[in-house]
Structure formats: C-alpha cells, structure tokens
Amino acid sequence: MANESTRLTARDWAWAALKAIAGGGLAAVAVEPLARTLGVTKGSFYAHYRNRDELIEAALSEWVRTHGDEGLAEFAAIADPEARLRNLLTVVVQAVQPLAPSAHLSLLGDRNDPRVREAVKQVNQARLNLLSHTYRELGLSPERAASRARVAYAAILGLMHLAQTDPATSPDADALATEATKVFLTP
C-alpha cells in the first residue's frame, strides 16, 4: 500500500487522504494528523501540495479514476448481458458485508462541497451507464432501461448503506443475492 521506499510521494499522501475520507469524511483530511499516521511531520507535506485543498482534489480524482470507468472495466468486459448483470449484483451484494470503510458513503456526508458532488456524480454516472446499457441489451426500452438501472443501482447503494450502519442485522448474503437477482432480472 505505502511505497516501499522510505520517502513519500504525492500519491502516498492522496491515498492516505482517501483512507481518512473513508473513515471520517472530508473533515478527517487534516494535514497534521495525516502526517502523524504516515510517520512524518507536516513539514514534508508542503513539498508535495500547496495546501490542504489541493490534497483533497487529488484524493477525489484518484477516487473517481479507480471507481469510475476504470474500476468497471472488469464487468464491462463480460459479453453476455445477463451474466454481466448477475455478476454485478452478486459481487456487490457479497462485497457489501465486510465493514471495509467506504469512501463513497463518507462522501455523501460532504455532498455540499461542489468538488465532492462532482466526483460522486461522475462515479455514479459511469455505473448507471453500464447498468442501463445492460438492461437495453436485455430488451428493455431505453426509458425503462434507464429507470430500471436507476432503481437497481439505488438498491446497491442502499445495501451498502445498510451493511455499514447496521452490520449485525445483515441476513446471509446468499438470501439477499437471490432476492436481488430475482427482483432485478425479471423484465
């Protein structure tokens, strides 16, 4: 995760910032605490970024890059639309249970910041496009495909939400996955 060299790069700081965001939102991106967790003093931070805002922007673009189209390539490569959809749903539903801190959810808390709003919007758009495209391939009209994609993606987001705020009550992932595919695979 951290570079193996002893010296830090700008990207190391951006990743650390992303981790902090996942844990506590934008407010957790503070130069001095980050420096402490990285084992340096903040003096070195200002060799990489001009100020805290620049770090935030770097972290957000890093997140958009890895969670937008680039992170979707794996799924987009699946040729059969039904398999692709089933894959998307089950992977997401099952990935939902580990309490891995999610930057996405944390960023929702900072959605009033225009930079955050833009980043979240881009990631959402990339995913909605893939889903909508998939539903069209399954024979739905463009309008219904868009609506269905929206509802399905909303459900995915919401399941993340529930898993993170209430991990105990999560039913077993299998039941959820079959329920989700049943709901979102029928025309």
Place this chain on the structure above:
Amino acid sequence: MANESTRLTARDWAWAALKAIAGGGLAAVAVEPLARTLGVTKGSFYAHYRNRDELIEAALSEWVRTHGDEGLAEFAAIADPEARLRNLLTVVVQAVQPLAPSAHLSLLGDRNDPRVREAVKQVNQARLNLLSHTYRELGLSPERAASRARVAYAAILGLMHLAQTDPATSPDADALATEATKVFLTP
C-alpha cells in the same frame, strides 16, 4: 420553527444542531457558529447543555424520535397492505427530488461515531420492520419478506443518494414511481 419568544430553549438548540447536521454532518455542530446563526453568543448555550457532546446527543435523539416509529405512524395506519406499500413507495420516490438537506445522508459521513451509528440503526430498523411486516401481510414467508423489505428499503435509500448528489439527471418522478412499484409489488 424557532420559538416565538425571544428566549431560546434547549430544543431550539437541538433543532439548530439538526439543521447543521443536515448541512454538514457532525463537524458542523459547533457551538459558536450555531450561536451566531441563532443570534446569540455562546455564553447562553452553556445554560442549556453542559458541552457540545450533550447537544449532539440531544439532536440525535430528536432525530430518531421524529424519523423512527413516530414519523411512520401515518403509514402504519393504512390498513390495506398493498395500499400501504404503494403509498410508501410513491411518497418517498416523489419526496426525493426536492434538495432538502437530509440529516440521514449527512450522518453517513459520521457513521463511525457510535452514537450516530446507533441512531441511524434505530431509524432504519423501524422502517425495515414496517416494510417487512407489510410484505408478510402480502403473503411472503418471513424470510423472503425480510429480504424483500431490505432490498426495497435499500432502493429507497439509494434513490435519496442519487437525488441528492445528482438532482439534474433525475428522470421524472412518475416513471420512477411506476418502475419502483412494478419492481417491488410483484411477488
């Protein structure tokens, strides 16, 4: 909203804190800024609460009270389960578009705070219970009713997410509502 009297009550402070949470999460609950927006100095705050943490707790319980069972009474009163479900879905889907700042979403950014986690959990639980109960009345087995309720409620939450971060792209509410009812009303 604010008391008509010139003097402030503890609840006035709690409501102001909730508004601040909706706008910027827990970090926005700061005594001095709140005092400024309320038109007083912070000296008066400490006549109502011992410290900032107490205010946060008060605001969270206020939120749980108004958004948990108490806020659901209106829907729980609908006798016919199908009508109740249809009502829940359409009301939520249509209420989703105004960009009213939502405390629920803002609290996601602070879900690592145990008090926040507990509050969100309680509100979610109340709603899930109502939904699950409704699906049982519609004839689903307890297990399937629970899973279905979870997916449906997740979709509702996710639609909130999408509406708040990307209001422009929202398709017209009618299409969404019909899509949602079609998805979640079929057994």
Place this chain on the structure above:
DNA sequence: GCGTATTGATACGGCACCGTATTGATACGC
C-alpha cells in the same frame, strides 16, 4: 563521488473553536 533538487524537521504566527468564570438582564412564582 559531487552537486543539486527533493523530502523532511523545527519553529513560528494566526485562526477557529471549546469550555469556564463572572456579571448583567429578564421572566415567573409568590
């Protein structure tokens, strides 16, 4: 190996907020 550019340490001033103390104003029971 040497010099330069990059990374890190230390120290400082400034700001925003928390919490306390003290005193002033105002409502309300009696």
Place this chain on the structure above:
DNA sequence: GCGTATCAATACGGTGCCGTATCAATACGC
C-alpha cells in the same frame, strides 16, 4: 411588586489545526 431561577453577554485560557519560513538530510543524475 420582589426575589430567585433562567437565559444571555463578555472576557479569558487552552487546544488543534493551517500555512510559512528556514534549515538539515538524503536521493539521484551526471
């Protein structure tokens, strides 16, 4: 109406963070 409890203003010290300046250490091209 009077006194007491409640709400509010002012002033203070303390803390955590930002950003700058300056100097030390280390990597890397040559």
